[in-house]
Amino acid sequence: MKPIIEISHLSKLYNDAEMYSLNDFSMDISEGDIFGLLGPNGAGKTTLISILCGLVKPTSGSFTIDGLNYAANANEIKNRMGVVPQEYALYPTLTARENLMYFGSMYGLKGAVLKEKVIDSLDLLGLLKFADKRIETFSGGMKRRVNLIAGILHNPKVLFLDEPTVGVDVHSKNVIIDYLKELNKKGTTIIYTSHHLSEAQDFCTHIAIVDRGIIYSQGTPKDLIAATGNARNLEDVFISLTGKELRDAI
Incomplete structure (x- = not known):
């Protein structure tokens, strides 16, 4: 390669x-x-x-x-390029969905495409039922998974x-x-x-x-x-x- x-x-x-x-x-x-x-x-x-x-x-x-x-x-x-830092790059008082919609928009994603990517990614990582819960209520493993999604929504x-x-x-x-x-x-x-x-x-x-x-x-x-x-x-x-x-x- x-x-x-x-x-x-x-x-x-x-x-x-x-x-x-x-x-x-x-x-x-x-x-x-x-x-x-x-x-x-x-x-x-x-x-x-x-x-x-x-x-x-x-x-x-x-x-x-x-x-x-x-x-x-x-x-x-x-x-x-996508970057997933060791420290959580998330807003604790926002929900998982709100965080990902925000970060996705920073990569230029918007509308139905962004909403679908957020839902699909949360679903694949077992977090869809927690989509509208605030990040501050998540366990470390859940935060780590949302942190990962935030760095790959734009398919780097x-x-x-x-x-x-x-x-x-x-x-x-x-x-x-x-x-x-x-x-x-x-x-x-x-x-x-x-x-x-x-x-x-x-x-x-x-x-x-x-x-x-x-x-x-x-x-x-x-x-x-x-x-x-x-x-x-x-x-x-x-x-x-x-x-x-x-x-x-x-």
């Missing part, structure tokens, strides 16, 4: 920082992948995604999404997911993962970050393990495990590459 994201020599040094968050980072992500971006705290994952989403400017380097350069085609790229070609199943029960996790797999089958490329390595091993088609702003290894989960001596699973690979040192930070 052709690359849908091409990253060339990206570096990022924040003001007053002593070390680069990204250091000459180059990588391609193929169209149709479920690509896992894994690494310990402070590895550079959030910085990379923030740059690709246009939230942070790189110190140097470049990237394209779907063949478009962000500097010259920011609005067009944003229309092809590329979807960025930051810890999409963190803090949810097993049933919600399974519904979310199954929904994302179906979305991917329909053509959406997914870039996914998580600390749930067993989930990443089962979910992702390709993985890059990053730390200290560089790529330590990348490939399919199966190939990464096979290439690491005595590794039984992705967690063993992760520890082998990044070490056991705690990454606490203030």
